[in-house]
Amino acid sequence: MTVDQRRIAVLGAGKIGEALIAGLLSSGWRSAGEIVASGRRDDRVAELADKYGIEATLSNTDAVRGAALIVVAVKPQDIDALLGEIGPVVSEEQTVLSVVAAIPTAAIERHLSPRVPVTRAMPNTPSTVHEGVAGLCAGAHADDAHVTLAEEALAHLGAVVRVPERYMDAVTAVSGSGPAYFALLAEAMIEAGILLGLSREMSTQLVVQTMLGTAKQLRDENMHPVELREMVTSPGGTTIAAIRELESAGVRAAFLNAIQAAMNRSRELAAGEP
Numbered sequence: 116m117t118v119d120q121r122r123i124a125v126l127g128a129g130k131i132g133e134a135l136i137a138g139l140l141s142s143g144w145r146s147a148g149e150i151v152a153s154g155r156r157d158d159r160v161a162e163l164a165d166k167y168g169i170e171a172t173l174s175n176t177d178a179v180r181g182a183a184l185i186v187v188a189v190k191p192q193d194i195d196a197l198l199g200e201i202g203p204v205v206s207e208e209q210t211v212l213s214v215v216a217a218i219p220t221a222a223i224e225r226h227l228s229p230r231v232p233v234t235r236a237m238p239n240t241p242s243t244v245h246e247g248v249a250g251l252c253a254g255a256h257a258d259d260a261h262v263t264l265a266e267e268a269l270a271h272l273g274a275v276v277r278v279p280e281r282y283m284d285a286v287t288a289v290s291g292s293g294p295a296y297f298a299l300l301a302e303a304m305i306e307a308g309i310l311l312g313l314s315r316e317m318s319t320q321l322v323v324q325t326m327l328g329t330a331k332q333l334r335d336e337n338m339h340p341v342e343l344r345e346m347v348t349s350p351g352g353t354t355i356a357a358i359r360e361l362e363s364a365g366v367r368a369a370f371l372n373a374i375q376a377a378m379n380r381s382r383e384l385a386a387g388e389p
Contacts, residue, residue, distance in 0.1 A: 117181060118208045121149045123268065124182035126175050126197060127189030128152040128163055131214055131272070134243040135186065136167055138271030153178040175200045179209070184264055187213040187223075191384075194218055198226035207231050210257070212265040214238055216287065217384040220254030220280060232257035234265040237283060237291045238272050247273035250286030284385065288377035296373070301326060 123145060125132045136152060139145040147168035153175045154160045163171040172178050179185050179201050189197050194215050205211065207230040213223055220233045227233070233254035241247040249269045253262045262277065269275045278286060301322050308318025332338060348354040361367075 116204075116206060116208075118183050118206070119149075119181050120183045121145065122182045123150050123184045123186065124178040125150065125152045125186045125188060126178060126201070127187065127193070128154055128159075128171075129188060129190075130240075130243050131238055132186065132188035133163070134245065135188070135268065135272055136163070136169065138245055139268065140167060140169075142271055144267070144271060151178045151182065176204050179205055183209060184268060185209055185211045186268070187211060187215055189215060191215050191217055194223075195226070198223060202226045202228070205231055207256070210234065210261045210264050212236060212268065214249075216291065217381055219283075219385055220252070220257075224254055224256070230256045232261040234262055235280065235283065236265065236269055236275075237286050238269065239290050240294050242272035245272055248290050249273065249275050250278045250283055250290065251275050252278055252280040252283055254280075284378045284381040287381040288374045291381075292374075292377045296370070297326065 123139065125136055128136060132152065136150060139150060140147060148170075150167070151170040151172065152160075152163050153172050154163065155173070157173070160171040160173055163169060175197055185201070185205065187194065187197065194213075205227055207228065209231065211223065211227070211231060211233045213220070213233065213235045214237070216237065218235070220235045223233050223235070224231065234251060234257050235254065236249045236251045238249035239247050242249070249272060251262065251266055251269060266275045266277070276286070304322045305315065305318045308321060309315055313321070329343070333340060333343060344358075348358060
């Protein structure tokens with residue numbers, strides 16, 4: 116089988132898979148003729164083809180033939196069946212990039228021919244607006260060139276951090292589940308604004324824009340969170356009064372415990388526990 120070094124196959128083009136396709140095309144890193152996607156329904160395949168001008172198919176095996184990079188973006192419960200389909204036709208000249216949560220590279224490699232390079236990533240939901248972050252690791256047969264190819268593709272969803280695979284459960288707990296923590300915080304702050312007399316619309320705008328601006332300030336000005344907090348916290352002021360209440364309530368310890376629990380659960384799922 117001849118491998119086209121520019122061809123990318125996206126298997127299971129759901130939200131993350133579609134976001135990747137959109138990012139690859141909008142950046143010009145790949146053209147529509149260099150991307151193929153697979154789906155499970157005729158209407159979904161037709162939608163992808165019409166919207167992006169790419170090749171789309173119901174056949175996973177047709178999609179992977181000749182693709183240099185194969186992105187596996189199905190749900191965890193569907194990955195064994197998919198790998199059973201494509202395993203016989205994937206060669207060591209191709210690179211597999213899994214964005215399936217909690218599935219180790221070794222579990223993927225067992226379904227493939229010997230020496231097929233496998234990489235694994237954990238992107239988070241802001242990837243759908245190309246502001247995500249993904250932890251990326253290499254399997255047993257993936258060298259730097261394979262990881263670099265996967266990293267270049269994932270960069271169109273946001274930032275990419277390379278980590279040893281043993282830390283992927285921690286990545287899942289911190290950034291994979293992280294949007295839910297921020298959403299819970301936003302929900303609580305919005306409700307507080309309503310309690311203080313603001314309309315829901317106004318409170319939501321104030322909270323969401325404050326979260327966005329704070330994140331950009333931390334990132335773009337390379338600030339430590341403590342530095343920013345101290346900048347806002349004046350002696351005897353409103354912020355220190357609020358911080359005292361949060362510390363008294365054990366919010367910091369609660370976050371530490373919550374993220375530890377998320378990592379433990381990620382490890383259980385990776386081990387196949389229900």
